[in-house]
Amino acid sequence: MAVGSVDVTYRGIFQKSLASVITKALVKAARHEHKIGGTVQRYSDSPERNGIPAKQFAVIADEETSLRVEMAKYEPDTVVATCVLDDTLVKGLESWAWYGVQAVNASLSPGGVLLVVSERPIEELADWMPRADFDWRLAVLSRKTSFAGLWVYNDDGTDMEVLGALSRVTGGLVALESLVATAAAGSDAARRAELLESGFSSVQVAPISAGVGREWPYETPALPAWDEMGEGVAIRGVPKGERNMLFQKFTTRTARPVVDFDRCVRCQICYTVCPDEAFDPTPSGHYAVDYGHCCGCGICANACPVEGCIEMVDELAFSDNSDLHRIYEADPEGYGNLRQAALATAGGPVRHYGIF
Amino acid sequence: MATVAEALADLSVGRRLKVLPLEELYTSGHRTCQGCESALVMRYMAKVAGPRTVVTGTTGCMYVANTSYNSTPWVVPWAHTQLGAAGSSALGTAAGLEALMRKGKIPREKINVIAFCSDGGGGDMGLSGISAAMQDTRYNLLILLYDNESYANTDIQASGMTPWGAVTSFTPSGTKKKISQHRWKKNVPALLMAGHPQGRYFASASSGFGMDLMEKVRIALDVGGPTFVQTHDPCPKGWDFDPRRSHELAILAVECGITVLWDFLEGELRYQGVTRQLVEGALKRRPVAEYLQIQGRFAHFGDEEIDYFQSQIDEMWEQWLLPGVLPATAIPQELELGTAAGRGRSEDV
Numbered sequence: 001m002a003v004g005s006v007d008v009t010y011r012g013i014f015q016k017s018l019a020s021v022i023t024k025a026l027v028k029a030a031r032h033e034h035k036i037g038g039t040v041q042r043y044s045d046s047p048e049r050n051g052i053p054a055k056q057f058a059v060i061a062d063e064e065t066s067l068r069v070e071m072a073k074y075e076p077d078t079v080v081a082t083c084v085l086d087d088t089l090v091k092g093l094e095s096w097a098w099y100g101v102q103a104v105n106a107s108l109s110p111g112g113v114l115l116v117v118s119e120r121p122i123e124e125l126a127d128w129m130p131r132a133d134f135d136w137r138l139a140v141l142s143r144k145t146s147f148a149g150l151w152v153y154n155d156d157g158t159d160m161e162v163l164g165a166l167s168r169v170t171g172g173l174v175a176l177e178s179l180v181a182t183a184a185a186g187s188d189a190a191r192r193a194e195l196l197e198s199g200f201s202s203v204q205v206a207p208i209s210a211g212v213g214r215e216w217p218y219e220t221p222a223l224p225a226w227d228e229m230g231e232g233v234a235i236r237g238v239p240k241g242e243r244n245m246l247f248q249k250f251t252t253r254t255a256r257p258v259v260d261f262d263r264c265v266r267c268q269i270c271y272t273v274c275p276d277e278a279f280d281p282t283p284s285g286h287y288a289v290d291y292g293h294c295c296g297c298g299i300c301a302n303a304c305p306v307e308g309c310i311e312m313v314d315e316l317a318f319s320d321n322s323d324l325h326r327i328y329e330a331d332p333e334g335y336g337n338l339r340q341a342a343l344a345t346a347g348g349p350v351r352h353y354g355i356f
Numbered sequence: 357m358a359t360v361a362e363a364l365a366d367l368s369v370g371r372r373l374k375v376l377p378l379e380e381l382y383t384s385g386h387r388t389c390q391g392c393e394s395a396l397v398m399r400y401m402a403k404v405a406g407p408r409t410v411v412t413g414t415t416g417c418m419y420v421a422n423t424s425y426n427s428t429p430w431v432v433p434w435a436h437t438q439l440g441a442a443g444s445s446a447l448g449t450a451a452g453l454e455a456l457m458r459k460g461k462i463p464r465e466k467i468n469v470i471a472f473c474s475d476g477g478g479g480d481m482g483l484s485g486i487s488a489a490m491q492d493t494r495y496n497l498l499i500l501l502y503d504n505e506s507y508a509n510t511d512i513q514a515s516g517m518t519p520w521g522a523v524t525s526f527t528p529s530g531t532k533k534k535i536s537q538h539r540w541k542k543n544v545p546a547l548l549m550a551g552h553p554q555g556r557y558f559a560s561a562s563s564g565f566g567m568d569l570m571e572k573v574r575i576a577l578d579v580g581g582p583t584f585v586q587t588h589d590p591c592p593k594g595w596d597f598d599p600r601r602s603h604e605l606a607i608l609a610v611e612c613g614i615t616v617l618w619d620f621l622e623g624e625l626r627y628q629g630v631t632r633q634l635v636e637g638a639l640k641r642r643p644v645a646e647y648l649q650i651q652g653r654f655a656h657f658g659d660e661e662i663d664y665f666q667s668q669i670d671e672m673w674e675q676w677l678l679p680g681v682l683p684a685t686a687i688p689q690e691l692e693l694g695t696a697a698g699r700g701r702s703e704d705v
Contacts, residue, residue, distance in 0.1 A: 047511055048511070049387060150594065151653060223425065240379065247427045276388075277399060299600055302603065303604070351598075351600075
């Protein structure tokens with residue numbers, strides 16, 4: 001190995017400190033093995049916003065020249081492992097650093113591994129995986145997603161378990177012993193070492209063959225060069241009645257509001273309080289959610305005066321952003337069943353799973 | 357320009373949600389945080405201002421998150437201006453439009469000019485420019501200050517409007533020194549109102565009370581002249597709370613008496629909504645602990661800090677002549693009209 005990079009994909013702010021701890025710990029462990037390394041932080045979103053998909057990288061090398069070459073790049077071309085800290089990111093991610101929805105395994109190298117922190121079974125997650133041209137592996141660390149705020153670090157052991165799992169699935173990019181010697185050093189060493197061990201031993205791995213998986217539905221939009229833009233770098237405003245289609249916010253979402261239109265009293269509060277203008281008035285007086293632009297903040301569900309009318313449902317219970325109100329209009333009963341099925345798949349309505 | 361009476365009469369209709377235009381002039385597709393209340397303020401502002409509006413925005417969240425490369429959520433014309441330049445850009449835009457109309461290059465019509473700024477850009481850096489704009493009565497303009505209580509765009513540094521004790525990147529809480537934000541929050545609308553008697557309208561609003569906020573923006577745009585509206589918007593990232601509670605928190609700040617809804621028009625100071633009920637005693641203030649304990653930036657507060665915070669809010673409500681506006685606790689008797697002090701001055705001349 002001349003150089004090996006790890007990509008940590010996470011939810012902006014909520015998992016920023018977690019991603020930072022993981023990438024830094026990898027580099028420290030590598031130094032313990034007399035290799036060298038560096039981390040790339042704040043690459044994908046600066047300033048970082050709540051919930052937006054973001055990335056940090058750890059680059060580990062045998063000698064300084066290859067490290068410098070790799071660190072000088074905007075981002076590593078390929079990585080030996082991508083670590084996904086929130087499972088709803090498998091639906092795709094769009095951050096500040098790029099336009100268009102990117103596949104979660106986009107930067108994997110052949111034979112690379114995608115480690116997802118999720119409580120879902122590995123088969124279910126495998127169903128979500130985008131297709132690749134080469135054989136690769138999916139690994140799952142069974143854990144509740146760890147979220148925290150900007151000023152608090154959620155020291156729930158996710159960091160150590162992920163590091164232990166990474167050591168195993170990368171085939172010793174950094175050895176478990178080095179992690180025990182570095183990341184677990186200091187206070188609480190025994191507990192940390194135990195968590196590293198448990199991550200190392202409990203991670204499940206499944207091979208995925210080339211050509212197996214979902215076809216990627218998103219295209220990268222073509223952007224004009226600076227000299228193709230208007231004078232003063234002016235751009236066209238959004239035409240009246242339309243939305244900004246060049247950036248849609250849905251990959252920020254971990255849970256989506258699902259409305260029980262039969263219970264809805266048409267009070268308009270959800271529409272009024274939505275900071276993302278995601279509610280569309282309909283002739284029937286209901287407000288349909290534009291799931292392309294909803295970012296799943298949950299303000300509507302919190303503000304809705306009718307108990308159980310707007311529920312936040314885990315994003316992985318839905319495969320696309322289609323208009324649910326249209327389904328309701330066509331078949332109210334069918335919609336009710338669909339809604340119940342989604343709630344059942346997701347394990348009921350979800351609260352934001354932070355430690356707020 | 358509508359007269360004040362006309363503007364106010366018209367507004368009673370606007371109170372009903374159903375008659376508000378459904379059309380969005382600041383629309384979806386911005387890169388703000390989950391639960392960003394400042395984005396909601398932009399939406400309300402554009403909605404009530406209508407399509408014949410020019411908006412300029414100073415550097416800050418509402419510039420950076422809204423207009424990333426080649427992409428914008430604005431339907432009305434919008435331009436970026438420098439961090440401290442809200443006042444000068446509003447004045448310049450209004451003067452430019454007036455000149456074009458005077459020279460017959462564009463038809464004479466009412467075009468709203470709004471410059472928005474954040475608490476850092478407006479309350480700290482841009483204060484002199486806003487002050488200059490408030491002194492100039494020739495032009496119609498609105499400065500809207502969206503106050504999220506920190507330099508939120510650059511990852512939460514303390515501004516002059518960050519509340520006492522809050523954790524920011526500049527004011528962390530340590531083991532030996534719990535509090536490092538020692539400054540009490542600056543009251544920008546009151547300071548502008550007191551210092552600029554030529555200004556036509558000053559208001560303090562909250563993102564939690566959309567109708568009140570829209571009413572204030574509309575009065576400001578209708579009365580003409582230099583006007584100023586400030587909004588208080590919770591920032592889930594920097595204040596560190598669950599984004600779903602953003603709107604609730606804005607309302608809670610008013611119910612606790614921390615944010616005060618008032619406006620000043622034609623020499624009259626008025627309180628609105630919940631604040632008015634608090635002033636009149638129809639409603640009891642909720643304890644500030646309810647507001648503070650939701651937020652991670654106050655997570656280091658113990659009973660002592662909460663009590664201090666509460667005592668300051670209590671003092672504002674119980675001692676001040678005008679809560680949230682005038683910190684004087686009594687008017688000295690000799691300042692009353694026609695007293696010796698006044699006569700003494702005229703004899704000297």
